[in-house]
Amino acid sequence: MRSILLRWVLSSVALWLTTSLVGGVSFARAGAGPVLITALVMGLVNAFVRPVMVVLTLPLTIMSLGLFLLIVNALLLAIVAVLTPLQIAGFWSALFGALIYSVVNMLLSSFVKPSDKVIVVERT
Secondary structure (H helix, E strand, O other), rough: OHHHHHHHHHHHHHHHHHHOOOOOOEEEOOOHHHHHHHHHHHHHHHHHHHHHHHHHOOOHHHHHOOOOHHHHHHHHHHHHHHHHOEEEEEEHHHHHHHHHHHHHHHHHHHOOOOOOOOOOOOOO
């Protein structure tokens, strides 16, 4: 549970850094609340919508040697922007924002070691 909360906070930091670095990506309201909500929605969209989009766009991804995944990530960021106070100026802002968010989130997550705990349920 602590690992999930830590990853959520790291995702929030990555999102905040993205809005600081990319000019066309910002929040409608200031404060930590919109950032935390947006990070939560981003995690849910990445968990449920991204796999479907990746499978549906697999032929384009193969033909582009994986570069089409950048477009998929930009579309996912645009979906999150519709659902949250995140504001995106246009496609290029979404593309650069998704790229920066992915890199920063990957770098921050590299400092968190995965949980080694395994839950075993035994029937008696």
